[in-house]
Amino acid sequence: MGEKHVVARVADFDGTDRKLVEVKGRPIVIFRLGEEWFGMLNRCPHQGGSLCAGHLISLVESDRPGDIRLSRKGEILRCPWHGWEFDIRTGESMARPGRIRSRPVGVSVVGAADIETVGPLEKYDVSQEGGYVVVEL
């Protein structure tokens, strides 16, 4: 188990679904999908593209030309460079599962009162009320 780090306020995500943070010198992108939170190393395993600039798209499946099914809206992250697609839950590549995987990191949300219990606060100011986003790394 890694250490827990407070990296953002929940309120920072008003009007956006993502934020790029740094934990232990590593760039981590945090995504908010409704009430669910996801984190990923901000570096595509293919050539290193900044995943933070990628689109969150649906899972696209097809059995034959003209037949296209969309599901899991917003759960597939598409790299802004070459279009590699990753499952936001597992990091697994859609094209080469089992071979190429982005690195997911654990993200959770805690109230201000619980901050003391989650580990070092590093340089983040958590004196205010409200929820905080915590990365485990």
Add this chain to the structure above:
Amino acid sequence: MNVETKPNQDTAKPARLGIADCDVHPTPASLEKEVFPFLEKRWRDYIGAYGMVQRMGFAGGTQYPKGQPNAARRDAFPPTGGPPASDLGFFREQHLDAHNVDMAVMIPLRVGQALQNMDLAVAVCAAMNDWQEAFWTSQEPRVKGSIVMAYENAEACVSQIEKHAHKDDFVQVSMLSRTPDPMGHRKYWPIYEAAAAHGLPVGVHAFGNAGNPCTGSGWPSYYIEDMMAHSQSCAGLITSMVYEGVFERIPDLKLIIVEGGIAWLPSLAWRLDRVWEKNRLELSHVKHPPSEYIRERIWLTSQPIEEPDRRQQLVECIDWIGWDRVLYASDYPHWDFDDPQRALPVQLSEAQRNGFFRDNAFRAYGLA
């Protein structure tokens, strides 16, 4: 969507030695504001009245919608607005500085080469050369230009070459691979002769909008098939230039194939040699084995580099092509950009690395 990115934060560590990038695509923020001032008033009026009619449909954009907006990396849109690679400051920050690029060769695309009105094509291509000089190469010495031409009018091309070839701003003469006629056609020879006489290579970039289908067997369904057809067109143009005797006739001609891939070249050379040996009656004007012309006169840029599962196979492939013949290219800001830190993820000797990322380019452009 509020996207926060740091340009290439993972690759911002400078390499040991500055690199040469043989294919980047700066673009005008606005044709009207940046390029039209270099056109005579009659052409501005003409464009206002008639537009810029292309030789084939959708050439101003593309016949096939690209996988990404502007065919670009999604993180390449400048924070100041405008299309990707239209802002020199952001280009420096995200590309030149981030990757320690000492020389970036810009190749303007879709900007006049394929206009159906030949006089307009000549005028717009000439304006694009003035634009490269005014907005890019004179502002940033690391950026070098390519002399853009309406290559269906060889006479006009020669005058553009003579106007710009002596300047430090330009390092090659630019054509696009899908020409209306095969590239060995005699109508293009004056261009090759002028380029050779001035010591500049002819850089042939993928694309071109000649009106012919983009594959040898017609129009495919998907964008990515269009993209895969670039190596076909490059194999075709090399075949044409070798067998039509262009390299034999113009001994100083240097050719750089840009964005067509590389791994197909060895097998093409083998096939050209075997056929040449057996067809002396038709090819008696080709004095040397085709592979010799290819080995001595042609360079290839690396991007989009092949990525076999067994990376070592790519090394073997470059062994066949020659380590002095492959030039690193990023294709910035396009979506199929190759990051210099990741483009060739194999163990290389110092000489191989320096050649691939730098020295080969300086030699190909005659700057070494």
